[in-house]
Amino acid sequence: MQDLTKQETIALREKYIGQSCQLFFRDNPLKIVKGKGQYLYDENGDQYLDCINNVAHVGHCHPDVVEAGCAQMAELNTNSRFLHDNIVLCAKRIVSTMPRGLSVCFFVNSGSEANDLALRLAQIHTGRKDVIALEHAYHGHLTSLIEISHYKFNLPGGIGKKDHVHVASIPDPYRGKYRNDKYGDEELGELYAEEVRQICENAKNTNGGGISAFIAESMISCGGQVIPPKNYFQQVYKHVRAAGGVCIADEVQVGFGRVGRHWWAFEDYNVRPDIVTMGKPMGNGHPIAAVVTTPEIAASFLGTGVEYFNTYGGNPVSCAIANAVFDTIERENLRERAITVGEYLLDCCQQLAKKHHFVGDVRGAGLFVGLDIVEDRLSRRPNRPCAEYVRQRLREAHILISLDGPESNIIKLKPPMVFSKENVNEVVAALDSVLEEYKHKIDSDPFETPASAEGRSNIKKLRPHKSVFEKLIKSM
Ligand SMILES: Cc1ncc(COP(=O)(O)O)c(C=O)c1O
Missing domain, CATH: 3.40.640.10 (Type I PLP-dependent aspartate aminotransferase-like (Major domain))
Incomplete structure (x- = not known):
């Protein structure tokens, strides 16, 4: 059977699959064709770090x-x-x-x-x-x-x-x-x-x-x-x-x-x-x-x-x-791994919260972690635009996270249990840089919404380089 192009897949999906079945990133959905460990691959062979598929518990296609x-x-x-x-x-x-x-x-x-x-x-x-x-x-x-x-x-x-x-x-x-x-x-x-x-x-x-x-x-x-x-x-x-x-x-x-x-x-x-x-x-x-x-x-x-x-x-x-x-x-001692990698993840996210006031709360147990994104720490008002901005920008960095909670302002991380400390470093560095970016955006134009920001074509290419997250982790 010959593979369909992404556009053909989208067209068939729109025609034959109930529209109540929603896609991640509806405006530009991902076509995932392969999985291995904590990684997913699209039709071009591009790799994505999967921070959300708790179903692929011991790693995709173990x-x-x-x-x-x-x-x-x-x-x-x-x-x-x-x-x-x-x-x-x-x-x-x-x-x-x-x-x-x-x-x-x-x-x-x-x-x-x-x-x-x-x-x-x-x-x-x-x-x-x-x-x-x-x-x-x-x-x-x-x-x-x-x-x-x-x-x-x-x-x-x-x-x-x-x-x-x-x-x-x-x-x-x-x-x-x-x-x-x-x-x-x-x-x-x-x-x-x-x-x-x-x-x-x-x-x-x-x-x-x-x-x-x-x-x-x-x-x-x-x-x-x-x-x-x-x-x-x-x-x-x-x-x-x-x-x-x-x-x-x-x-x-x-x-x-x-x-x-x-x-x-x-x-x-x-x-x-x-x-x-x-x-x-x-x-x-x-x-x-x-x-x-x-x-x-x-x-x-x-x-x-x-x-x-x-x-x-x-x-x-x-x-x-x-x-x-x-x-x-x-x-593979995956429960032990959930403890060590989970504690490291929680710790790194807590350090992130010290730096970014948008992170109101960090909570979790093992590899089940949530970051509550707020407008300000005092009011604890949910900050959905910021959470959505982070989600979109991380996708561009080939890191998949998702949002939950009644206000969709909680960043949830529940990756396959084979997630590593290096993966944590990558996610945390990306979160750090995107939250910084969001702060500048809000400071320069408080009325700009993530949707309008996303629509612009000059969006900076975000791909965390090793040196970026190494520097960040050292500074924590
Ligand atoms: C807590 C909880 N219980 C039950 C279910 C239903 O499971 P399924 O989608 O396999 O029917 C879900 C699905 O997301 C869930 O999150």
Whole structure:
């Protein structure tokens, strides 16, 4: 098959692909044709440093993962109604990373399917339907999940909040309802958790008769790379359980060792969820996801007498791939790497914040880092134009970052786990030079928008040279 030109690809995409499926850099999208490690390559062979693809967890097209998938595909692919070693070994492996009591697995194809099944398990187990989810949270694209994802249902064209859904304030210490300029971390945890307690209390008197589940990411991605206060989940789980609900940890983004210290981000909070969902990194790009729960909840599900069958969930090829991902994380010490490279990244970004007042907050754990871009540190007002300017200019430097949070002002960094300190140096140097550039731009023309700046043809070519970032790193 002959390759299409980029223009031909764009034309076919516009003609045949739903326009709701959006591209990165819509005005000038990237055509990526190859991936290796932490790098992506376009149709001209130009290399891009990938700081955002947490799905390609052990690196794009890792040869051992590719090999495991190919070998199994050449041998057999069926479904979970036949006995096969791959699914049971994969389940055993997952359970070995979980706290005691989380010992039953269900295999599905995506994070959305995992969260949908988690809600179903919770609703069957408790006999209730009401769900508490966090403000600005995203849990997937299925109807059941759009309903609980404030990030989607609350958009101007969204479906709005359903009666069975309760939204608790995002426990964001920097720009949430309660902030760290007024309260300490422990107080923040209690204040945010108290809101969940009140929701549980109020829900008892509604038609739903109480809460079935509380669902949250252990560290909140779409909401803006938010790290909740240390005691938040302990308090919340206590309130939810006292109200007869179950606690679901969505580890679709932050699981599989991304936070370094642990396999799962909820472990940073010293809690044991009743249901854990995982996906994205699990197949390093191949669609496989899972739900892990307790024998009691699994027994309630079995008690319905309704078989759970998922055509592709847990098939031999998907499980061979997931097992290879686990092997690779361990063999290449990628969790240890997430700690050392992640700490270095956090440190370099914090140094950057000392230099640039647009960087209001730097937060993260392992290779999950966010930079909150503000107009000024006092007001903490989100500075979307600056964040967008940085995103565009870094793309020109062949560094891919993206923005998140309700105001799209949080620069998120969640690269493949093979990211190196040299990569950190490259990103930080580029951020430094672009933030400096933005400051000059604003100082010289405070009314100029990034869009107008971008439209001009004399834009300076930005490609961080070694000497630039070496000088910067030395000065930190
Ligand atoms: C936290 C979280 N949960 C669930 C999902 C849904 O996963 P998928 O897109 O694989 O269905 C996503 C996707 O971005 C996510 O970020």
